[in-house]
Amino acid sequence: QSSFSEISPSEFFYRNRDLAGFSNPAKALYTATRELVENSLDACESTATLPKISVKIRYSEEERHEQDPRTYVITVQDNGNGIDPRQAPNAFGKVFYGSKYRLKQARGMFGMGGTMAILYGQITTSKPVTITTSTDGREFHTFRLLIDIQNNKPIILSRSTRRGVGSSGTSVEMLLHGDFFRASAKIRDYFRQTALVTPYAEITFIDPQGRLWYFPQTTKTVPKAPIETKPHPHGFDFEAMRRLLKQTDESSFPKLLMNEFHRVGKQTARNFLTFAKFDLRTDPRKISNEETVRLVDAMHQFDGFLPPDSNCLSPLGTEILKAGIVSELQPEFYSIAIRPPAAYSGYPFIVEVALAYGGKVIGEGVRLYRFANRVPLLYDEASDVAGQVVSELLDRRAYNIPREAPLAVITHVCSTKIPYKSVGKEFLAERPELEKELKNGLRETLRQLKSYLSRKGSIEAVQRR
Amino acid sequence: QSSFSEISPSEFFYRNRDLAGFSNPAKALYTATRELVENSLDACESTATLPKISVKIRYSEEERHEQDPRTYVITVQDNGNGIDPRQAPNAFGKVFYGSKYRLKQARGMFGMGGTMAILYGQITTSKPVTITTSTDGREFHTFRLLIDIQNNKPIILSRSTRRGVGSSGTSVEMLLHGDFFRASAKIRDYFRQTALVTPYAEITFIDPQGRLWYFPQTTKTVPKAPIETKPHPHGFDFEAMRRLLKQTDESSFPKLLMNEFHRVGKQTARNFLTFAKFDLRTDPRKISNEETVRLVDAMHQFDGFLPPDSNCLSPLGTEILKAGIVSELQPEFYSIAIRPPAAYSGYPFIVEVALAYGGKVIGEGVRLYRFANRVPLLYDEASDVAGQVVSELLDRRAYNIPREAPLAVITHVCSTKIPYKSVGKEFLAERPELEKELKNGLRETLRQLKSYLSRKGSIEAVQRR
Ligand SMILES: Nc1ncnc2c1ncn2[C@@H]1O[C@H](COP(=O)(O)OP(=O)(O)OP(=O)(O)O)[C@@H](O)[C@H]1O
Numbered sequence: 033q034s035s036f037s038e039i040s041p042s043e044f045f046y047r048n049r050d051l052a053g054f055s056n057p058a059k060a061l062y063t064a065t066r067e068l069v070e071n072s073l074d075a076c077e078s079t080a081t082l083p084k085i086s087v088k089i090r091y092s093e094e095e096r097h098e099q100d101p102r103t104y105v106i107t108v109q110d111n112g113n114g115i116d117p118r119q120a121p122n123a124f125g126k127v128f129y130g131s132k133y134r135l136k137q138a139r140g141m142f143g144m145g146g147t148m149a150i151l152y153g154q155i156t157t158s159k160p161v162t163i164t165t166s167t168d169g170r171e172f173h174t175f176r177l178l179i180d181i182q183n184n185k186p187i188i189l190s191r192s193t194r195r196g197v198g199s200s201g202t203s204v205e206m207l208l209h210g211d212f213f214r215a216s217a218k219i220r221d222y223f224r225q226t227a228l229v230t231p232y233a234e235i236t237f238i239d240p241q242g243r244l245w246y247f248p249q250t251t252k253t254v255p256k257a258p259i260e261t262k263p264h265p266h267g268f269d270f271e272a273m274r275r276l277l278k279q280t281d282e283s284s285f286p287k288l289l290m291n292e293f294h295r296v297g298k299q300t301a302r303n304f305l306t307f308a309k310f311d312l313r314t315d316p317r318k319i320s321n322e323e324t325v326r327l328v329d330a331m332h333q334f335d336g337f338l339p340p341d342s343n344c345l346s347p348l349g350t351e352i353l354k355a356g357i358v359s360e361l362q363p364e365f366y367s368i369a370i371r372p373p374a375a376y377s378g379y380p381f382i383v384e385v386a387l388a389y390g391g392k393v394i395g396e397g398v399r400l401y402r403f404a405n406r407v408p409l410l411y412d413e414a415s416d417v418a419g420q421v422v423s424e425l426l427d428r429r430a431y432n433i434p435r436e437a438p439l440a441v442i443t444h445v446c447s448t449k450i451p452y453k454s455v456g457k458e459f460l461a462e463r464p465e466l467e468k469e470l471k472n473g474l475r476e477t478l479r480q481l482k483s484y485l486s487r488k489g490s491i492e493a494v495q496r497r
Numbered sequence: 498q499s500s501f502s503e504i505s506p507s508e509f510f511y512r513n514r515d516l517a518g519f520s521n522p523a524k525a526l527y528t529a530t531r532e533l534v535e536n537s538l539d540a541c542e543s544t545a546t547l548p549k550i551s552v553k554i555r556y557s558e559e560e561r562h563e564q565d566p567r568t569y570v571i572t573v574q575d576n577g578n579g580i581d582p583r584q585a586p587n588a589f590g591k592v593f594y595g596s597k598y599r600l601k602q603a604r605g606m607f608g609m610g611g612t613m614a615i616l617y618g619q620i621t622t623s624k625p626v627t628i629t630t631s632t633d634g635r636e637f638h639t640f641r642l643l644i645d646i647q648n649n650k651p652i653i654l655s656r657s658t659r660r661g662v663g664s665s666g667t668s669v670e671m672l673l674h675g676d677f678f679r680a681s682a683k684i685r686d687y688f689r690q691t692a693l694v695t696p697y698a699e700i701t702f703i704d705p706q707g708r709l710w711y712f713p714q715t716t717k718t719v720p721k722a723p724i725e726t727k728p729h730p731h732g733f734d735f736e737a738m739r740r741l742l743k744q745t746d747e748s749s750f751p752k753l754l755m756n757e758f759h760r761v762g763k764q765t766a767r768n769f770l771t772f773a774k775f776d777l778r779t780d781p782r783k784i785s786n787e788e789t790v791r792l793v794d795a796m797h798q799f800d801g802f803l804p805p806d807s808n809c810l811s812p813l814g815t816e817i818l819k820a821g822i823v824s825e826l827q828p829e830f831y832s833i834a835i836r837p838p839a840a841y842s843g844y845p846f847i848v849e850v851a852l853a854y855g856g857k858v859i860g861e862g863v864r865l866y867r868f869a870n871r872v873p874l875l876y877d878e879a880s881d882v883a884g885q886v887v888s889e890l891l892d893r894r895a896y897n898i899p900r901e902a903p904l905a906v907i908t909h910v911c912s913t914k915i916p917y918k919s920v921g922k923e924f925l926a927e928r929p930e931l932e933k934e935l936k937n938g939l940r941e942t943l944r945q946l947k948s949y950l951s952r953k954g955s956i957e958a959v960q961r962r
């Protein structure tokens with residue numbers, strides 16, 4: 033007979049760490065770095081603070097091996113909002129624990145990235161992580177933690193508090209088995225591309241050879257902060273409705289819809305209830321299971337709901353895209369398309385596409401730079417919907433672009449929920465609505481390039497005569 | 498200040514069901530079907546029973562919509578080993594619960610596939626799943642279950658037992674929001690390809706229009722069953738060693754190594770301990786943390802361990818491959834390469850590659866059929882290491898194969914742990930050892946095709962004269 037067991041979330045990802053991006057020492061060093069940096073950027077932006085982030089990757093002193101793969105110490109420090117000391121052990125020592133389980137644009141969303149970095153470090157070096165954090169710049173709390181992997185909880189080896197004068201922020205220091213030789217190009221690309229879309233952040237990176245990579249703040253304007261939003265009726269399922277009706281004390285059906293859903297006004301609520309064949313005076317807390325089924329079905333079919341608006345989102349915008357393209361790519365021509373807001377399964381999103389052509393910096397051929405919620409995606413281009421759109425549209429020569437033309441394509445998607453296809457957050461799923469906006473954005477920018485090239489062609493023809 | 502929360506594993510995959518393959522009604526219908534069928538095949542093979550599996554997808558009677566997407570009832574029945582009634586509620590109602598958390602080749606590995614199908618059905622229809630199972634053919638237990646998603650546990654709505662005369666087995670019946678119109682081609686392909694590599698199984702599929710698709714048993718020989726194996730030292734990390742030393746009562750270090758690891762004999766154990774600078778009389782339960790670190794490091798560096806053997810694996814073999822290729826593809830030529838056993842991170846695996854060329858059935862161009870542990874993989878070819886190997890090697894024209902040549906490539910990987918890149922089990926990660934074996938297998942079969950084509954070319958040249 034089969035013998036059954038249950039495993040905890042940390043045990044699951046310990047056994048299947050490929051799923052989270054920790055497949056080998058080089059990739060693991062990259063993933064640990066990005067997960068910690070993205071936590072820091074989220075923490076700074078949550079209080080509209082200009083981010084100051086310093087990252088150091090150095091050899092471990094007690095290293096037995098002298099060549100890669102080997103033990104590294106990675107330290108990431110930020111001036112973000114810090115973590116409540118009562119929450120810090122769970123935030124870092126428990127998988128599926130975090131503050132980003134809300135309907136709001138952020139880099140983090142799964143509640144496990146930082147924890148997985150620490151877990152990987154622990155199983156490859158046996159060493160604990162050291163976290164220092166302050167929410168007020170006066171009390172600084174330091175924890176040394178291990179993860180009890182079988183039980184998905186932190187083990188606090190030591191904790192201390194000291195008073196000081198400084199700013200809020202967090203520093204995470206951990207050891208791990210990495211391969212900087214193989215990972216360094218990708219890690220440097222990650223920092224450069226992050227700096228491109230986050231020009232208001234100051235990022236310092238010191239590599240194992242002691243070299244300093246400095247990405248200064250090039251603007252003091254922080255983009256508007258994303259806002260938490262309510263769910264849209266089109267994305268609501270029975271489980272969500274069951275929970276809503278169970279915990280609400282609202283006895284007015286229209287009021288419930290207006291309070292709980294995104295952009296549902298009084299008239300819309302009434303029209304919808306009539307469409308769904310509910311008496312307007314029905315108490316929503318008292319409807320039966322069958323009626324709940326009818327309610328949710330009607331929600332998906334009713335076309336009178338306003339589409340999700342994107343005020344809750346914070347796209348890059350033309351300023352940042354222009355600045356990044358000009359400084360990094362120095363092209364002879366560029367075009368930018370900011371698509372109108374759209375939605376998939378009720379989640380609002382905005383697609384931004386930019387094209388940069390020619391100049392001395394961009395290499396021959398087509399190079400794609402993908403971003404999601406301001407995070408650079410450097411792996412699995414062929415699996416990403418953006419990669420598929422680019423190879424499909426650019427193969428068609430419909431735009432008369434020469435094969436070896438130096439061309440850079442930049443795509444950015446921002447949303448309250450990025451449709452990542454894996455917990456490693458490396459590529460996006462082929463959601464039809466997303467695919468459509470990427471295609472339209474790319475066509476828009478390609479048309480502008482095409483007319484530039486034909487103007488240029490005719491000008492050169494004239495000059496030759 | 499940030500507000501934190503913890504979510505359960507079922508809550509996590511409820512919110513992120515794209516990760517598990519439930520991104521839209523068509524894909525969800527496909528994924529639910531395959532997860533249930535793979536559970537049934539695993540259950541039959543675990544007792545070397547010739548599988549008899551019947552699948553029925555029909556419209557739900559109380560359906561309000563009359564076109565896709567709409568509610569379907571899916572029923573999967575098998576003659577497998579059944580499930581202990583004390584385990585059945587958790588097996589189906591809890592994520593990260595199952596009997597496949599061992600080092601043994603099987604289709605299932607995550608402990609969540611069947612549960613996710615039921616979860617998706619529940620949130621899209623509000624209906625419970627009905628499970629009937631018997632381990633002895635005499636007592637039949639029926640459960641109606643819902644999943645308490647927030648707490649990751651089953652809710653038993655009803656349970657009953659009846660006595661009867663029959664065989665062991667399990668039937669799962671559930672409702673879900675699906676799209677058979679869009680999914681039917683993929684679902685039929687799934688059954689056809691499953692039948693190809695499982696000719697000892699009888700599979701019956703009745704579709705919503707009432708059409709019967711019958712895949713008869715074409716052989717009574719069940720392939721040898723996979724065996725559970727011990728871990729190999731090269732894949733062992735500190736967490737695994739820490740746990741091993743903590744729970745063992747073995748006081749002899751060499752004995753511990755011989756008992757707990759794969760293919761470690763007395764001499765190897767002694768040679769290794771000497772290499773790792775341990776006294777042979779050391780009590781392994783008493784070593785310090787530092788010594789454990791030294792032990793694990795040495796394990797990874799010691800080259801005196803025998804490589805993993807593949808006796809625990811159950812590849813398809815030439816018989817099954819030949820039979821499937823001839824019956825399904827009727828090619829003018831085929832070649833088969835069974836690679837020698839290899840390993841990645843200490844996990845043994847065997848790669849089998851087959852090539853089928855020409856004939857009336859195979860269409861123009863190259864078509865790739867991928868399998869892992871006898872499961873057909875029908876999505877995300879571009880993301881799969883096999884897809885990448887095929888497009889890389891076949892682009893090179895090194896084998897003089899005409900562009901529109903009708904060519905089918907079949908790849909099968911069997912292992913104690915398939916390196917899936919996502920919990921949806923759709924594509925394999927680019928592990929270098931796996932990539933190498935796939936390339937060598939493909940080159941082997943391509944060389945045989947090339948010599949066939951040149952012999953054929955010279956024969957035709959002779960005939961023309
Ligand atoms: N540098 C930091 N400053 C402030 N809070 C932090 C920092 N790093 C982590 N946290 C807190 O710890 C929580 C857990 O982090 P973790 O990276 O494990 O998950 P996440 O960021 O929520 O989601 P994801 O898995 O997508 O990264 C975060 O939600 C955040 O509240």
Ligand SMILES: Nc1ncnc2c1ncn2[C@@H]1O[C@H](COP(=O)(O)OP(=O)(O)OP(=O)(O)O)[C@@H](O)[C@H]1O
Nearest residue numbers: 536540588595596605606607608609610611612667
């Ligand atoms: N038809 C069946 N017959 C016998 N046992 C079954 C059947 N279906 C499920 N089970 C049992 O229920 C457990 C959980 O199934 P589930 O599909 O959720 O996970 P899994 O098959 O172990 O892994 P995976 O997530 O990779 O599918 C299985 O491990 C198996 O023991």
Ligand SMILES: [Mg+2]
Nearest residue numbers: 071140145146
């Ligand atoms: Mg994070």
Ligand SMILES: [Mg+2]
Nearest residue numbers: 536605610611
């Ligand atoms: Mg399963």
